[in-house]
Structures are given as C-alpha cells and as structure tokens.
Amino acid sequence: MNSNIGSIGRATPIDADAAPMIDPFGRAVTYLRVSVTDRCDFRCTYCMAENMTFLPKKDLLTLEELNRLCSAFIAKGVRKIRLTGGEPLVRKNIMFLFRELGKQIGSGLDELTVTTNGSQLARHAEELYDCGVRRINVSLDTLDPDKFRAITRWGDLAKVMEGIDAAQRAGLKIKLNAVALKGFNEAEIPDLMRFAHGRGMDLTVIETMPMGEIDEDRTDKYLPLSKLRADLERDFTLTDIPYKTGGPARYVEVSETGGRLGFITPLTHNFCESCNRVRLTCTGTLYMCLGQNDAADLRTALRASEDNGFLHAAIDEAITRKPKGHDFIIDRTHNRPAVARHMSVTGG
Numbered sequence: 001m002n003s004n005i006g007s008i009g010r011a012t013p014i015d016a017d018a019a020p021m022i023d024p025f026g027r028a029v030t031y032l033r034v035s036v037t038d039r040c041d042f043r044c045t046y047c048m049a050e051n052m053t054f055l056p057k058k059d060l061l062t063l064e065e066l067n068r069l070c071s072a073f074i075a076k077g078v079r080k081i082r083l084t085g086g087e088p089l090v091r092k093n094i095m096f097l098f099r100e101l102g103k104q105i106g107s108g109l110d111e112l113t114v115t116t117n118g119s120q121l122a123r124h125a126e127e128l129y130d131c132g133v134r135r136i137n138v139s140l141d142t143l144d145p146d147k148f149r150a151i152t153r154w155g156d157l158a159k160v161m162e163g164i165d166a167a168q169r170a171g172l173k174i175k176l177n178a179v180a181l182k183g184f185n186e187a188e189i190p191d192l193m194r195f196a197h198g199r200g201m202d203l204t205v206i207e208t209m210p211m212g213e214i215d216e217d218r219t220d221k222y223l224p225l226s227k228l229r230a231d232l233e234r235d236f237t238l239t240d241i242p243y244k245t246g247g248p249a250r251y252v253e254v255s256e257t258g259g260r261l262g263f264i265t266p267l268t269h270n271f272c273e274s275c276n277r278v279r280l281t282c283t284g285t286l287y288m289c290l291g292q293n294d295a296a297d298l299r300t301a302l303r304a305s306e307d308n309g310f311l312h313a314a315i316d317e318a319i320t321r322k323p324k325g326h327d328f329i330i331d332r333t334h335n336r337p338a339v340a341r342h343m344s345v346t347g348g
C-alpha cells in the first residue's frame with residue numbers, strides 16, 4: 001500500500017480546503033461506498049472462504065470516526081453514500097451511523113443507502129426509513145431455500161424474505177442484486193426477474209469478479225452476461241433504456257414484466273470511463289478503484305489532528321492516484337485472483 005504520510009506532512013493543516021475531488025482523468029468523485037465491517041453472517045461461496053480470518057475489532061474505526069470521515073467526503077463533494085460490508089447490518093450500533101449521516105441529507109448529501117444480504121432487515125427497516133434512507137439494495141441469488149443455504153453456506157431464505165416484506169412495508173424502494181453463476185442460478189434468472197418485477201423491484205445481475213481467495217475456482221462459475229442476455233432474449237423483449245441510478249449498471253426494460261433489469265459487467269464491458277466513486281474500508285483505507293490494489297491510509301490523517309485540513313489533504317493526494325480503470329484479469333499463471341482482497345473488504 002502506498003502511504004500518503006509524506007504529503008500530509010507538507011500539507012497546511014487548515015480546515016478551509018474542502019475543494020471538490022476531480023481525478024486526473026477529469027472525473028468528479030461524488031459517490032462514496034463505505035464497508036463498515038468485513039464480517040458477515042453468511043459465507044457466500046463466490047465471496048468468502050468458509051474459514052475467514054476477520055480483522056481484530058481493535059483495528060476498526062469507531063462509528064464516530066467513520067462519521068467524521070464520511071462528513072469530510074461530503075464537504076469535498078460526495079452526494080451519495082452507500083454503507084456496505086461484509087454485512088453492514090451486523091455491525092453493532094450501526095444505526096448510529098445511519099442516523100448521523102441521515103442528518104446531512106438535503107444539506108450536502110443527496111442520498112444515503114445500503115447494500116445488505118437482508119438477514120437483519122426485518123428489525124431495521126423502519127429505522128432505516130426514519131433515518132432518511134429511501135432506496136436499498138438487497139442481494140438475492142436464488143428463490144430456492146436449499147440453493148440459498150448452499151450458496152450462502154448458512155443463510156435462511158425465509159429471513160431475507162421477511163426482511164424484503166418489512167422493507168417494502170416501511171416504504172423503502174428495493175433493488176435486488178443477483179450474482180449470475182454458471183450452472184447455479186443461470187436458469188433461474190427469469191423467475192428472479194418475475195418475482196422482482198411482480199413486487200415493483202428492479203433486478204440487477206452481476207458478473208463474478210476475481211477478488212480474494214475462496215474455496216473454489218471462480219472461473220468454473222463465471223457466466224458472461226452477454227450470454228445471459230442472449231438467452232433471456234429468447235423469451236423476453238429487452239429494450240435498452242438510458243435509466244441510471246449513479247451506479248455502473250446498464251438497464252433494459254422488459255416488455256413482458258414491465259420492469260427494469262440491470263447488467264453489471266465489469267469483465268465483458270468496462271464501465272470505468274464514467275466512474276464517480278471511491279471506497280472506504282472500516283479501517284480507514286481508501287481504495288480509489290474496486291479492481292486495483294493501490295490504496296491510501298486515511299486513518300493516520302484522521303487521528304493526527306482534530307483539524308480536517310490533514311484529512312482533506314490526504315484525500316486530495318489519494319484522488320490524484322485514482323487510476324483510469326480496473327484490471328480484472330484472472331492471473332492464470334498462478335491461478336489466483338487479480339485482486340487479493342475479498343469483496344467484503346471494500347464492499348460491492
């Protein structure tokens with residue numbers, strides 16, 4: 001990891017420089033994803049190994065520190081924050097952070113949202129709405145309880161369904177995310193789509209990304225979405241639409257269901273040219289790209305002073321290192337993932 005201590009040392013420690021973040025390729029950074037914990041109550045086979053070693057709790061930033069970091073990003077032009085993980089809703093007292101960040105909606109922040117596996121959603125849905133959250137992403141790869149248990153290693157589909165019900169009752173708009181896996185849910189995507197669209201939810205399908213060691217070979221499960229789309233087009237009429245949610249998905253409208261289907265295709269179609277985001281981990285490490293290893297340590301700047309000048313300078317230095325694009329190629333020579341950290345470290 002590159003350290004940015006040198007540049008912090010040269011920075012003027014004043015709080016005034018909260019200039020917008022423009023990367024070397026002219027892209028404005030307006031979207032921050034925060035992985036609030038690397039822990040999870042599931043072990044999805046494409047995401048984690050069964051025996052994961054998680055960070056010691058003492059290495060985590062406190063929720064107050066995460067709030068301060070997020071607020072520094074809002075001061076520097078971030079309009080949308082997504083809390084993710086690991087499973088964000090398993091972090092103790094996480095609603096404190098939602099509550100604090102929710103206060104900034106309308107004064108700097110346009111949107112606060114979350115990506116969750118849904119397991120804890122039933123008990124948090126109303127409070128999320130109360131904190132100002134209006135749209136959430138729920139990950140759901142199958143509607144079959146046995147397959148659900150298999151893919152998550154120990155998840156309970158009924159709990160997730162309860163969570164979806166509670167979230168809709170609370171007024172939260174849901175987008176479902178499904179990772180498209182060859183030989184696992186490839187034939188089930190039409191059912192997932194009918195389920196989502198029947199309940200007024202968008203569905204987005206995602207290609208598996210080679211991140212972190214897992215217990216199996218991901219290339220066996222890799223399903224190019226171009227193939228999935230061609231298969232779907234045998235039964236459905238898909239029309240490209242310019243709909244955007246600030247994320248990398250490209251959407252089609254499905255005539256037969258009247259709903260929207262999104263495709264996130266990091267491997268078959270690179271979406272980096274319009275990238276507007278950076279990713280913060282629960283230890284205060286900033287990744288300027290999901291698909292690259294370079295990172296900046298913001299924890300040192302955060303703890304160096306109460307004065308946000310150090311922090312703004314460290315963020316500015318990091319943004320100068322935002323790369324043009326990701327490098328998701330599976331390292332076939334050594335048969336290991338291109339990016340060593342798991343998705344749960346930086347969040348999806």
Ligand code: SAM
Pocket residue numbers: 040046047084085086087088115116117137138139177178179206207208209210211343344347348
């Ligand atoms: N635990 C929450 C969840 O599952 O929604 C949030 C974190 S999870 C890392 C975020 C998203 O990343 C999920 O939709 C998950 O399916 C997806 N994901 C995890 N590992 C992936 C991988 N290797 N390739 C593609 N998507 C992945």
Ligand code: SF4
Pocket residue numbers: 040041042043044047048085086087117139344
């Ligand atoms: Fe947990 Fe989400 Fe990863 Fe599944 S995809 S193991 S729910 S972090």
